[in-house]
Amino acid sequence: MLKIIDKYLLKECALATLGVIAVLLLIMLGNTFVRILGDVAENKLSSDALWPMLVISSIHYLVILLPIGLYLGILFGMGRLYKDSEMAAMSACGIGTAQLYRPVVALAVPLACVTAVLSLYLAPWAASQQDKIKHRSESRSELSGLVAGQFNESGNGSQTIFFERLSSDGRQMREVFAHSETKQEISVQVASSAVRIQKEGEDPYVLFQRGTTYTGNPGRLDYRVADFDSYGVRIEQGPLPALQSRISSKSTLALLRADDLKSVAEWHWRLAIPTVCLLLALLALPLSYTTPRKGRYAKLGIGIVIYIVYSNILSLGRAWLERDQIPSWLGLWWVHGLLLVGLAGLIMQHERIGLFAPRSRVST
Secondary structure, X not given: OOOHHHHXXXXXXXXXXXXXXXXXXXXXXXXXXXXXXXXHHOOOOOHHHHXXXXXXXXXXXXXXXXXXXXXXXXXXHHHHHHHOOHHHHHHHOOOOHHHHHHHHHHHHHHHHHHHHHHHHXXXXXXXXXXXXHHHHHHHOOHHHHOOOOOOEEOOOOOEEEEEEEEOOOOOEEEEEEEEEEOOOOEEEEEEEEEEEEOXXXXXXXXXXXXXXXXXXXXXOOOOEEEEEEEEEEEOOOOOOOOOOOOHHHOOHHHHHHXXXXXXXXXHHHHHHHHXXXXXXXXXXXXXXXXXXXXXXXXXXXXXXXXXXXXXXXXXXXXXXXXXXXXXXXXXXXXXXXXXXXXXXXXXXXXXXXXXXXXXXXXXX
8 A cells, every 4th residue: 555655756746757758758659740741741651651650659669768768757757756855854754765666666666567568469469460551551542532633653663654644532533644564565544544453363553544655655646646545454463462470470389489589689679678678667766866056957967878878778679689689588688687786786876875765754
């Protein structure tokens, strides 16, 4: 059962954590939205993939943001208490390290569990869905991504089509120009309208209506001109790409069954993320110490440097696992061990100089 002071500290850290995660997630999703919108405009993705890709991206971002958000949230929350001398008052009332860690652990453990679910289950699922969406976009018909007012080029570059307007159902085109080229000749069609047609099991084609076709070779006089009421042009389809599955899209169960080095490294990496969330929360408390004169953000630079070094060593350890330079049973636990040693030294230093030491015993 949390005491009143525990609830106060928990609320302070939780609000700061929520604010950090929300701001960082908003920034990252904003950049992702612009990038995906550009892919849709360039016909690399279908328009209906915009929101699913944003949801998938948010899952990937939360795996990263929950540990760093909790870390910075505790730094900011506890730093404010040091800045306003509230920590000094608590220390005078006999609140020591164990009492300060109670609300931190109460916040860190649930967030570490959420991070574990995201890392071990939701993130691989999101990665597989992302691969499927990209594969569907690459495999869709050349006609499905035509945009009015632009020169739309086929995948192999042999055909180009331009039209001024497109009907609401996406099939009827107005004021159409088409250009196709083969090794023998060049063909140009100009029509007042055209219809996109896609039949099951057949290549798509465009049926031009009421127009003129020009066929021949530039610079020669033997070209042919013909008016037509309807004229069909088949849109050549390139070979469908195979679905490429990344190691990040493998389920955790599949990683446990596999014995290749990349799967082993990926398994240890997913397991390391919730561990990082918990250890960073424990580190943030002694690191948040500051004085009223320095302000609540005094340790922000040091905290970010420690996080960067920690994450880079983890990435280095993952690369060593993939190259079989460290044993698989050791995994990335040695990196966490180094952080624990540093954490223990930091707490002992603070205890020695009396930053966490209780001065009197008063009921809280």
